[in-house]
Amino acid sequence: MTEVKQDMKTAPQEERETIISYDRQTETWHIYTDEPKHARKYEKYVTHPQRKGYNSAGQLIMLEGDIDNGKVSIIKKWKLTDEQRKKQSKALQKARISQRASIRTEGSDIN
Template sequence: MKLPRSEQETIVIFDVEVGKWHIDTTYPTHIRKYAELLGEIEEKTEDRLAGWIDEQYSSSFSVKKRRKLTDEQRKEYGERLKRSRAL
């Protein structure tokens, strides 16, 4: 059963006592992304993934402001991408 977009979420918690990150997500993109990284999986279904990040992965989470490009910058980056694909 697919969850409505308004109910999809990802919760990331760092447990100081355990020293690991816990992830609980119902967002399909994150389910696919974190499925390989979790060591101890508590729940894995088509619509939900919950568990602890494996110790072999170093992980941190950050929030940053999105970069706003001007039309000139967008055009310049587009041309640069075309040139790199032509190689």
Template sequence: MSEEKRKVIPRSEQETIVSYDVERKQWHIYTDYPKHVRKYAILLGKIDKNDELPLTLDEYVDSDVFSASFSVRKKRELSEEERQVLSERMRKQHEGD
């Protein structure tokens, strides 16, 4: 393995950028965050689960192959009662598996 591949990008500088190029009708994915590099590289068929992880991923992907939806919203504040109801629902759901 080359020293270049062993280099680790400082955590404070790691990023993932997903943008849509309207003219090309393609998504552009750039990431140097290891968790996202693995996720997108496997999803796009660039590596298998057991392959060595590349340092970065920089790919254009056709919009019919990859779709993304992003939204920003205020985090929902749950009361203790709502939290318990949801917790019970999840417990029952996992017991059914």
């Protein structure tokens, strides 16, 4: 059963934490976070939360529970050079133009 707390106050930024731990016996990942950004991000992976907290506006600000059938991995942030950034921007722009063209073509085939 999920314990739901309403009208919680968001923790000060310097006190917020996210703890993700692994239980080897049950092979289960467990998460506790009072960082609103992380609570929203991981909510979809916790199908049976133990605790959830919402602020007065109804926004999720705290989450605790097991990550169901999941795997946790951490990756390093990418640091792109200006040249790499420009190359990716051009590729994305080309893909968007191509997608728009194919949508227009599909729409014109309708009788």
